[in-house]
Amino acid sequence: MTEEFDAVVAAVRDRVTPDDEERERLRAVTERLTERTEAAAADLPVETDVVLVGSTARSTWLAGDRDVDLFVQFPADLDRENLEAYGLQVGREVLPDGREEYAEHPYTVGEFEGFSVDLVPCYDVADATAIQSAVDRTPFHTAYLEARLDDDVAADVRVAKAFLKGIGVYGADLKTRGFSGFLTELLVLEYGGFRPFLDAAADWHPPVELDPEDHGAERETAPPSRNDEVGSADLAFDDPLVVIDPTDPGRNVAAALSPANVARLQHYAREFLADPRAELFEPDEPEPLDADAVRDAVAARGTTPVAVTFDAPDLVDDQLWPQLRKSRRGVAAELDRRGFDVFRSAAFADDRAVLFLELAVADRPAVERHDGPPVHVREHARGFYEKYAAAGTGADSSHREPPYGPFVADDRYVVERAREFTSARDFLESEALFEVALGAHVESALEDDYDVLVGDDVARLAAEFGTALARYFSPKP
Incomplete structure (x- = not known):
């Protein structure tokens, strides 16, 4: 089995490792982009530094990826209003056709010579424990890993990223709630390679805690733990996986990671170790269901699906998805409490958003x-x-x-x-829906207008959400 494992990994490594031409192309583009950014920042009334961060800085990007993260560091005593204004001014000059995105503060996203660029302002702080915004620690992450990643470890990091992408758990965005690039790099570095990482993950018994820099007692006097990814500033480390930030003992790098995605990694780690195969490195995108296929799936299960559909709030995904999850949980809990027995539930979003719930009981006695x-x-x-x-x-x-x-x-x-409501539809179409725990923007969208689909009528969702429905009705680990 070791020979089979090594053969698959070697083939994947060759596929995901950028060749010399791609490396030179990236080097030249980032050099010109940096020069352009420095020139734009030179007109500002404050001193700045421009730093390349992320996987392109650490040589852990996957072949074919064309993403560049460039940070503009501003003096630590600059007020937030000017940081944002100056950051966007530089962004507009460097990426005139770009658009403004917003995380903790606004930044600019755009295209430069065929590469997708995030141009992000941050504070130039003394160390990662003195951050004033979440992105301030990113340059410290880059410096930490640049000093520790050699070519062999970087190659294993790329294989690990490809594996996590293939099984659908890569990305710390709040829709995916998976493994970030930095977390993946730390895990491969900590365990000493891709194979040891899988071996360890296959045997994890959460909660699992790793402390790469042995902060230990230092954590006892550190400020309360920070969980920037989920928007809370005072949480204990009670996550299934805890990886203490080597540059900041008060932060869990894995804070955004969901328990389900930890479990998925464990499942597929065991599966790959038992049966190494390249297919696990390729995302398994199901064929979308059409309306007839949805109706067939509903009939075969004998349950009653219900869907609350509404115009998706105009939010970035990292703001939208936590609200959708909160709303789905709130509606599901109330339907359960009222005796409709929620079998399973999900949320979908595109131009429209959907709270999708499958009921074991559709109607209750009077x-x-x-x-x-x-x-x-x-x-x-x-x-x-x-x-x-x-x-x-x-x-x-x-x-x-x-x-x-x-x-x-x-x-x-x-x-x-x-009984107040004898059918789930009656409840979902009533004012009582607004008494459950809903995300604020979801609640506002529902107040504007929404539709309730019951039973076969959910087949109408297939036109927009055929792929999501295919995943729902044919679930995999």
């Missing part, structure tokens, strides 16, 4: 049982009895049908009261 306290718990029992006895006589203010009871079942009072 009444629901409500257990009261044991009769022998005198005060509580009396309060329960009097409340529902009054409702039975029409003495309460509710407009619902009077309850059946109270009566005694076993040792406690019970009533059978009118």
Whole structure:
């Protein structure tokens, strides 16, 4: 098996390693881009430094990737307003056809001589523990790895990145919640290569903690842990994988990584070690389902899918997807609480957004049982009895049908009261939907307008979300 493993890895390494021509092309382009950026920044009233960061700086990019990350460092005492203004001014001059993106602060994205460029302003701080914005530590990451990555380790990093891309867990964006490039590089470096990384991952028992620089006691006095990727500034390291940032002991590099993606890596690490094959390095994109195929899938499962569809809020993915996940969880929890038994759920987004939930129970009886306290718990029992006895006589203010009871079942009072919603559609089309935990922008979009699709009607989603539905109805690890 070792020979098979080595043969597959060698073939992948050859495929993902940039050749001399590509390296020279990148070198020349980044040189011209840096000169152009330095010239644009020279007109500013402050001193700046321009630094190349990311995989292109560390020679760990995959052949064919044409992404360049260039950072403009500003003095640490510059106020945030001017940092943003100067950063965008340089961005407009260097990338006149570019567009503004926003993470913690705005930056410019555009094309330069066939390469996709992120031009990002940051603060030139003394060290990564003194950051004023999350991106300030990126140059320290580049310097740390440049000093430690030799050609052999860099080659294994590229293979690891290709593997993580192939199994669908590469990228720390908040849609994917996977492995970032920096995290991948640290893991390969820490374990000593691609094979040892897979061997270790296959046997992980989360939570797993790695501390590349043995910060140890230093962490005891470090500020509260930072989790920049998910927007929280005061969280403990309770993630399934913790990799202490070697430049900043208060940060988990793997904070954005979801438990599901840790588990997926473990599954495919074991699968590749048991049966090495090149297909695992290629993303497995399913054929999109058409409307008929969706209807067939629904009929075969015998469940009732429901979908809440609305215009996707105008947000970048890192803002949109956390809100979609929160909204999906909130709706699913309320449907469960109301007895509709959510079998599985998902969220999709393009021009439209979808909260997709598959129900084991589509309709409920007109009444629901409500257990009261044991009769022998005198005060509580009396309060329960009097409340529902009054409702039975029409003495309460509710407009619902009077309850059946109270009566005694076993040792406690019970009533059978009118159910507020007898179908999932009724609930989803009611104002009660807005009482669940929704993302703020998702809630605003729903307030503007939304549609509810039930059963076979979800087949209408196939035109826009055929691939997402194919993944849903044919799930893989």
